[in-house]
Amino acid sequence: MIGFDLTKEQLECQKMAREFAEKEIKPYAAELDKRPETAFDWNIVRRFAKANLLGLNVPKEYGGLGVDMMTAVIVAEEIGAACLGIMSAAAGNWLATTCLKHVGTENQKRRYLTRCCGGNALLAALAVTEAEAGSDMAGIKTLAVRNGDHYILNGTKIFITNAGLANFYIVFATSDPKKRHSGLNAFIVDGDSPGLTLGAVEDKIGLRASQVGTLIFKDVKVPVENLLGAENTGFLIAMQTLDMSRPCLGGAGVGVSRAAYEIALSYARERKQYGRPIIENQAISFMLADMAIEIEAARLLTWKAAWLIDQGMDSTKASSMCKVFSTEMAERVCSRAIQILGAHGYTRDWPVEKYYRDAKAMAIYEGTNQIQRMIIASML
Ligand SMILES: Cc1cc2nc3c(=O)[nH]c(=O)nc-3n(C[C@H](O)[C@H](O)[C@H](O)COP(=O)(O)OP(=O)(O)OC[C@H]3O[C@@H](n4cnc5c(N)ncnc54)[C@H](O)[C@@H]3O)c2cc1C
The missing domain is CATH 1.20.140.10 (Butyryl-CoA Dehydrogenase, subunit A, domain 3)
Structure with missing residues (x-):
């Protein structure tokens, strides 16, 4: 059975997203784009939070809108029509929450998914890319070494959307670079972890309203309970x-x-x-x-x-x-x-x-x- 009719809920969400994009994003798009410095704006994030759009795909039981994928792409179309740059901050959240939703334990979801929902929602990000690991993710060098009930992370991530702004990051690191794909792990890292700092912020030709930058990990302690999924399945x-x-x-x-x-x-x-x-x-x-x-x-x-x-x-x-x-x-x-x-x-x-x-x-x-x-x- 194939049909192109949207459900009542999908139509309502499309209308909500269109009105939100017209009123809360479009009027600011040109001004933020024209600022000489990268023009990330917390006020816009607050507007996303008020509409619970940072928790778009987070299940309702954790406070999100809990929409299906079809609704998510419809919302993405409406927001993308207003400003892709402003949308990037929310898209960083959607990436991180998608990952957490699918592989997080109940405890991880309660602790972190909930932070992305509601009027006080915070930003999140997914950090994969490194100097020698762009397309080739298996080249990741950021090292995660187990030390008792913690992992210690050392390395540098580049081109990370919401770098320096996120409350938490999903960070991909390796237990041994020689193992390539099979040594990778994903961790939830709190944004205020000691040893985690923001490096350079990129001066991009577009998406000017979005902050993309470098994250430096120096002996960052991550509790073992923040490992996502089974070991070496990153x-x-x-x-x-x-x-x-x-x-x-x-x-x-x-x-x-x-x-x-x-x-x-x-x-x-x-x-x-x-x-x-x-x-x-x-x-x-x-x-x-x-x-x-x-x-x-x-x-x-x-x-x-x-x-x-x-x-x-x-x-x-x-x-x-x-x-x-x-x-x-x-x-x-x-x-x-x-x-x-x-x-x-x-x-x-x-x-x-x-x-x-x-x-x-x-x-x-x-x-x-x-x-x-x-x-x-x-x-x-
Ligand atoms: C605006 C922006 C936001 C970003 N946000 C994030 C983020 O939030 N988190 C994150 O982890 N990363 C982020 N990135 C990084 C992005 O995911 C990487 O730039 C991307 O994976 C490509 O890596 P690279 O730039 O190192 O290019 P490279 O891998 O060096 O590739 C360079 C060129 O070679 C091509 N190429 C490479 N290997 C092959 C091959 N085997 N066959 C054919 N062609 C090949 C590529 O397609 C590309 O055209 C962001 C990048 C941008 C521009």
């Missing part, structure tokens, strides 16, 4: 988490593309050259038609991946497919929107160039699109 935990988070990137890609497309459509109807609206030229109307086709195709791939997850079925290939297609589609659609707006599109007076800069990041994080193609190819 690689699997990361892969499963990313399978379940990538559809939200698909949704975000659809959202930012929809925003760019709507601006381009309306501009093409208004802008006159040679005595008639530019949309009356087939070259422009076909570009808009292609944009509409691609947005719809990306939405369907995304919904399929979300549906598979909600059915408890394997979503690996579908998650990677929707991530690649939607994020590359977003680059194409945003680029075409700039083209349709002509010189105006190339200025910071219109938001389409920001959408383009923001969208580019999505082809890189949560596994680059080349790595997604490797996953898909291995499953053909």
Whole structure:
């Protein structure tokens, strides 16, 4: 049975997310983007918390909204349409809570998932990437050595969304770098742990409202009860988490593309050259038609991946497919929107160039699109 009708709850959540995005995010997007320094803003986080959107996928019993994956991608589309940069802080939470929800013990969930929910919700983050471990996660060098009832963590994580802001981090470390995949473990690390410090904050071309930076671990003590899952299963935990988070990137890609497309459509109807609206030229109307086709195709791939997850079925290939297609589609659609707006599109007076800069990041994080193609190819 396949249907494209959303349930009453999904429609309500979509409406709530659209109103939230219009009122609480969109009005701040341009200003935060234009600040010379990275412009992370706690006020926006408070607004997310008030709507309980930081706990979007956290089960209701821990205080979250407890939505299914289908609803999560619909929410991601609405928020992505308003500002991908501002959305990044919440997306950092969704990554960490997805991981905790699936592998955390009851005690870990009570202690940490609850922190991401309700009006006072705090930020969380997932820390995988290192200087020598980007795409190749098995190259992680951050060392976790057991010492009685603690592990001692030493190492450096780079490009971490919400670095320096999160109340806790899900950190991937190795018991022995020589073991590669089979030596990896995931730990919950409190943000205020002694020995954990924030290094450089990145000066990014897009997602300016999001803080991405370096985390330095120097003899950080982590209680053994903060180990996630069984020992040496960190690689699997990361892969499963990313399978379940990538559809939200698909949704975000659809959202930012929809925003760019709507601006381009309306501009093409208004802008006159040679005595008639530019949309009356087939070259422009076909570009808009292609944009509409691609947005719809990306939405369907995304919904399929979300549906598979909600059915408890394997979503690996579908998650990677929707991530690649939607994020590359977003680059194409945003680029075409700039083209349709002509010189105006190339200025910071219109938001389409920001959408383009923001969208580019999505082809890189949560596994680059080349790595997604490797996953898909291995499953053909
Ligand atoms: C805005 C932003 C936010 C981020 N947030 C987080 C976060 O919260 N947590 C976190 O842990 N990380 C985060 N990252 C890091 C991100 O996950 C990594 O950048 C990504 O995994 C790629 O690693 P890399 O940059 O080292 O590229 P590399 O792995 O060095 O890759 C460089 C290029 O080579 C390609 N490549 C690599 N290996 C192969 C191969 N075998 N075959 C074909 N092509 C290959 C890649 O696709 C890429 O094009 C973030 C990055 C950005 C830009």
